[in-house]
Amino acid sequence: MSSATTSSKHMAPIRACTVSRDVQNFDLLIEDMEMELGESWGDLTFPSALKYLDQNEARSLEFIAIALDDDDEANLSMVETVILRANTLNIRVLLIAEELGPTALHRLLRLGASDFVPYPLPEGALHDAIKRLRQPTIDVANISPQSRLQPMANQTMGSVYAVQPLAGGSGATTFAVNLAWEIANSGKTAPTVCLLDFDLQTGSIATYLDLARTEKVYELLSNTAVMDRDFFMNTLQTFNDKLKVLTAAADMLPLDLITPDDIERVLTMARANFDVVIVDMPGTVVQWTETVLNEADSYFTTMELDMRSAQNALRLIRALKAEDLPLSKLRYVLNRAPKFTDLSGKARAKRMAESLDIEFELMLPDGTTQVTHANDHGLPLAEISPKNPLLKEIRKLAASIAASNRDESRAAA
Ligand SMILES: Nc1ncnc2c1ncn2[C@@H]1O[C@H](COP(=O)(O)OP(=O)(O)O)[C@@H](O)[C@H]1O
Ligand SMILES: [Mg+2]
Structure with missing residues (x-):
């Protein structure tokens, strides 16, 4: 694991990040991320995620894994902002949820999170979720708003x-x-x-x-x-x-x-x-x-x-x-x-x-x-x-x- 904000020092490009209040609360997630991605992942807090997503290094991200527990429920707006920003950049969002209420979970999934895995992580659950994320989708609803925003190649801008x-x-x-x-x-x-x-x-x-x-x-x-x-x-x-x-x-x-x-x-x-x-x-x-x-x-x-x-x-x-x-x-x-x-x-x-x-x-x-x-x-x-x-x-x-x-x-x- 590396702190994503200092990732430039590392050779391996960062392909995924966890985003949480404190990743140490999710030690099983740390283990599984290491198993799936080796060194090419980082950890972010919510505010640092917003900053990081606006940087060029974030373009290599395949997904972010947002880990939440019931303490996060009072403060979902920051989480929502991170999800929306990731969506516009075509970065998939995986939720790792510990005792998160169904209303909150539903809201975050509707907003654009692709999948969710409960925490503590069941054996192999992260591996399977990542596999699902990697499957190509041709669902038009999943075309990122950013790409919808781009004018057609031959369209002149006003x-x-x-x-x-x-x-x-x-x-x-x-x-x-x-x-x-x-x-x-x-x-x-x-x-x-x-x-x-x-x-x-x-x-x-x-x-x-x-x-x-x-x-x-x-x-x-x-x-x-x-x-x-x-x-x-x-x-x-x-x-x-x-x-x-x-x-x-x-x-x-x-x-x-x-x-x-x-x-x-x-x-x-x-x-x-x-x-x-x-x-x-x-x-x-x-x-x-x-x-x-x-x-x-x-x-x-x-x-x-x-x-x-x-x-x-x-x-x-x-x-x-x-x-x-x-x-x-x-x-x-x-x-x-x-x-x-x-x-x-x-x-x-x-x-x-x-x-x-x-x-x-x-x-x-x-x-x-x-x-x-x-x-x-x-x-x-x-x-x-x-x-x-x-x-x-x-x-x-x-x-x-x-x-x-x-x-x-x-x-x-
Ligand atoms: N050239 C003008 N001759 C007469 N009245 C004008 C002229 N330009 C603006 N006004 C009037 O001045 C007021 C302020 O105009 P407005 O366009 O709202 O200004 P601003 O957007 O700069 O605050 C409005 O009541 C408008 O009708
Ligand atoms: Mg005016």
């Missing part, structure tokens, strides 16, 4: 455009919603569009498009490891036949409930199924901001012509530079930009850009109270104020995104 407000109320969500709607309506060959509300706590896309906040979103975000295409598509809502939307959850979610892996899986799923994915981000930098930034083709940040926006922009740019993140993806959007005739306003905008060493790639005009009116009525601007000046600017960007999407799909064909 583009991602994210929007983050640099100061609250600077128009990020209005921009995201109307951009998504305009792209989805850019003519007969319009790309398919999916709008994701990742502003987990104060997400207002549901309000701006008058969609229900359903419990399904929480279900999805807390179970991304087992998400397949149907689960994802069924969680989306449709706005006016043309736009698919993942709203924020009904309840405020703690921002750290969602991990970078969750976000990565949802984005991958969205990109595999839509031509264009628009993401509305929270105003704060979170653990998974980097994940979205890395996936995004462009990352729009909205700001206004005030000190608050300028200082937040400076902080964001510094933070991204310090982490070596792709700053070049940032597209700076000045909302409620000064009018053509407002010379002093234009001079201030120019000074702001110079002092931040950035360029405003988009200048969005004030769209008057029509904008809030449309949002409050749950409609995109095009549906209620088709001549709005803000809409005209967003439409230009939408047209260029739709056009580049058409070029890309032609190039891929």
